[in-house]
Amino acid sequence: MKINLIQSSAVNLSLSVDDSRHLPEVVEELRSCQFRVVYNNDMQLLTIRGYTTAMLEKYASGSDIYLTQRPQVFQLEFEGARKGEATELREKLYGGYLSQGMRGNANDNRAVTAEIEKL
Numbered sequence: 001m002k003i004n005l006i007q008s009s010a011v012n013l014s015l016s017v018d019d020s021r022h023l024p025e026v027v028e029e030l031r032s033c034q035f036r037v038v039y040n041n042d043m044q045l046l047t048i049r050g051y052t053t054a055m056l057e058k059y060a061s062g063s064d065i066y067l068t069q070r071p072q073v074f075q076l077e078f079e080g081a082r083k084g085e086a087t088e089l090r091e092k093l094y095g096g097y098l099s100q101g102m103r104g105n106a107n108d109n110r111a112v113t114a115e116i117e118k119l
Contacts, residue, residue: 002017002020004016005067006116046060
């Protein structure tokens with residue numbers, strides 16, 4: 001199964017996966033381990049990198065949205081910055097954001113992600 005998006009909290013894990021013939025057996029396995037599993041079919045995943053408020057309004061208006069993932073650093077407005085400077089800063093912030101779970105410390109989540117991918 002291909003995982004397209006992961007969002008987790010202390011008590012919840014949300015995944016977006018491609019439709020797979022293995023999905024029913026994975027759901028059954030999780031339920032047999034006493035996990036509460038809820039899923040929706042025929043969903044679309046929309047990824048907007050470097051979004052603006054106008055882009056969100058254009059692509060998300062009138063849609064039923066089940067999950068949103070928006071790091072706060074990307075909600076910054078780069079007022080007064082030239083386009084190239086804003087892009088460079090956004091990429092630097094994005095790189096730092098992505099590496100949070102890959103630092104080899106107690107917060108490193110690569111092993112957990114690898115286990116989830118095996119399901």
